[in-house]
Amino acid sequence: MTDRRDIPYRFEPTATAxxxxxxxxxxxxxxxxxxxxxxxxxxxxxxxxxxxxxGTLDDASGRIQLFAPASVTPxxxxxxxxxxxxxxxxxxxxxKTRRGELSVKVEDWRLLAEARRRFxxxxxxxxxxxxxxxxxxxxxxxxxEARRAVAIRSAMVAAIRAELARRGFVEVETPMxxxxxxxxxxxxxxxxxxxxxxxxxxxxxxxxxxxRLIVGGLTRVFELGRIFRNEGLSPRHSPEFTMxxxxxxxxxxxxxMTLTEEVVAAAATAATGAxxxxxxxxxxxxxxxxxxxxxxxxxxxxxxxxxxxxxxxASRAAAELRTEADRHDVATEAGWSAGRIxxxxxxxxxxxxxxxxxxVCDFPVEVSPLARxxxxxxxxxxxxxxxxxxxxxxxxxxxxxxxxxxxxxxxAQESRRRSGDGEAMRTDEDxxxxxxxxxxxxxxxxxxxxxxxxxLCGAETIRDVVLFPTLRPEAGSGES
RNA sequence: GCCCCCGUAGCCAAGGCCGGCAAGGCAGCGGACUUUUAAUCCGAAGACCGUGGGUUCGAAUCCCACCGGGGGCACCA
Numbered sequence: 001m002t003d004r005r006d007i008p009y010r011f012e013p014t015a016t017a018x019x020x021x022x023x024x025x026x027x028x029x030x031x032x033x034x035x036x037x038x039x040x041x042x043x044x045x046x047x048x049x050x051x052x053x054x055g056t057l058d059d060a061s062g063r064i065q066l067f068a069p070a071s072v073t074p075x076x077x078x079x080x081x082x083x084x085x086x087x088x089x090x091x092x093x094x095x096k097t098r099r100g101e102l103s104v105k106v107e108d109w110r111l112l113a114e115a116r117r118r119f120x121x122x123x124x125x126x127x128x129x130x131x132x133x134x135x136x137x138x139x140x141x142x143x144x145e146a147r148r149a150v151a152i153r154s155a156m157v158a159a160i161r162a163e164l165a166r167r168g169f170v171e172v173e174t175p176m177x178x179x180x181x182x183x184x185x186x187x188x189x190x191x192x193x194x195x196x197x198x199x200x201x202x203x204x205x206x207x208x209x210x211x212r213l214i215v216g217g218l219t220r221v222f223e224l225g226r227i228f229r230n231e232g233l234s235p236r237h238s239p240e241f242t243m244x245x246x247x248x249x250x251x252x253x254x255x256x257m258t259l260t261e262e263v264v265a266a267a268a269t270a271a272t273g274a275x276x277x278x279x280x281x282x283x284x285x286x287x288x289x290x291x292x293x294x295x296x297x298x299x300x301x302x303x304x305x306x307x308x309x310x311x312x313x314a315s316r317a318a319a320e321l322r323t324e325a326d327r328h329d330v331a332t333e334a335g336w337s338a339g340r341i342x343x344x345x346x347x348x349x350x351x352x353x354x355x356x357x358x359x360v361c362d363f364p365v366e367v368s369p370l371a372r373x374x375x376x377x378x379x380x381x382x383x384x385x386x387x388x389x390x391x392x393x394x395x396x397x398x399x400x401x402x403x404x405x406x407x408x409x410x411x412a413q414e415s416r417r418r419s420g421d422g423e424a425m426r427t428d429e430d431x432x433x434x435x436x437x438x439x440x441x442x443x444x445x446x447x448x449x450x451x452x453x454x455x456l457c458g459a460e461t462i463r464d465v466v467l468f469p470t471l472r473p474e475a476g477s478g479e480s
Numbered sequence: 481g482c483c484c485c486c487g488u489a490g491c492c493a494a495g496g497c498c499g500g501c502a503a504g505g506c507a508g509c510g511g512a513c514u515u516u517u518a519a520u521c522c523g524a525a526g527a528c529c530g531u532g533g534g535u536u537c538g539a540a541u542c543c544c545a546c547c548g549g550g551g552g553c554a555c556c557a
Contacts, residue, residue, distance in 0.1 A: 124506075142491090186556070472548070
């Protein structure tokens with residue numbers, strides 16, 4: 001008759017494992033439903049009893065047992081000869097075994113794909129991280145957390161899009177190939193376009209293009225996409241990662257705080273069922289509202305003394321902060337303002353200690369070349385970083401709209417670049433031209449999607465929320 | 481770029497300090513078994529011990545270099 005090794009061109013499952021458990025979970029042990037179903041998936045376990053064979057089939061939804069008596073199952077010997085890892089489609093009555101395991105009685109079956117390579121140990125799975133990342137297609141079958149991370153991340157991103165759509169934001173796509181790598185301080189990847197015969201940079205941020213769109217009259221825009229930074233790898237850094245950036249006309253950074261805490265809490269609830277998530281054995285409560293504090297406040301709290309936030313490089317405030325920096329082993333440079341030193345102490349010694357979500361507000365102007373000057377404090381800008389579980393989640397500001405101020409900020413960056421700072425920003429003349437057409441008051445926000453996914457998944461490394469992490473290419477072709 | 485740790489069969493792994501025939505389990509192969517749940521039982525097999533050098537009568541084990549991974553530092557508005 002039919003050759004069971006023949007692979008069909010299409011196959012129609014009528015139910016998933018989860019659906020069958022939902023509908024027939026109440027069957028009594030040993031009971032037959034009288035209803036047939038067709039399931040498909042990978043055979044992950046197999047128990048042969050002579051004239052009776054049990055298999056465990058995994059599909060995207062979960063697991064279902066295959067119950068195959070020799071008297072019922074066609075080509076029974078072939079069925080028993082299936083390997084762990086083979087893709088199988090099976091049709092038959094839904095029933096429960098005497099021991100109460102919901103099963104499909106295999107009255108017909110097809111091999112859908114052969115697993116020529118042996119699967120990892122059914123109990124211990126994959127322990128070698130290198131293999132897990134390089135062969136994610138195997139890892140996804142044997143590591144439940146890997147599948148869970150995919151589901152959580154997907155639900156999280158969907159919820160973010162839904163929240164933004166509900167608020168009237170328009171999703172756009174701006175270039176990834178940039179003639180000038182702008183919008184952040186980072187080293188870019190360089191590539192070359194042949195027919196234009198010029199170099200392009202993979203974007204390090206979409207910021208400058210999105211603000212051009214605010215100038216263009218799109219008053220609420222966002223982009224959710226990959227950006228690239230040619231820098232070191234770590235459990236929190238990947239050369240390519242996903243960023244949400246959004247811009248809202250007529251809004252300032254306080255509006256961005258409200259938006260951030262609401263969107264993040266909604267995403268957490270949608271993805272994990274609660275705004276409280278377990279992270280490293282502790283609980284992180286992401287429910288709004290989050291604490292708001294100035295950088296000077298959080299640093300003062302952490303060091304246990306009142307510290308100033310502003311003052312020129314020669315001021316008493318700067319001297320006082322430099323003393324504290326030295327005391328806490330934070331390196332500073334001559335010529336730094338009080339705010340710059342404060343920011344350095346914050347980044348090196350305080351940020352990692354902040355557990356509950358907090359908006360750390362008001363950064364020094366020198367490290368924020370695209371943010372608008374603070375409305376009441378000289379030397380600072382209206383900017384915040386959202387921090388949770390010691391990790392930076394988001395960065396936002398009241399956007400700098402004044403083209404003259406922006407030009408002088410770019411000039412300051414250029415002079416830094418001349419003195420050897422490879423990450424300083426370049427002047428973007430077209431962006432200045434856009435500002436000269438008029439950018440209304442605007443609030444902008446950047447949110448690290450991978451970092452948030454890490455929190456929601458309880459992941460210790462960014463590689464666990466990225467399907468195919470960047471690795472050095474394999475030298476050989478593979479094993480066996 | 482620097483420092484530390486790891487690499488033993490398709491997978492999980494013992495052995496490494498203190499050099500002497502490379503344990504065990506899963507998967508795979510052969511056999512038994514009609515209600516199993518990591519099925520069980522019997523049998524046979526499977527290893528350039530990451531790669532290349534060195535020390536030694538003898539190296540998975542000690543030393544050096546390299547490759548790959550992990551962690552830390554630096555870098556990361």
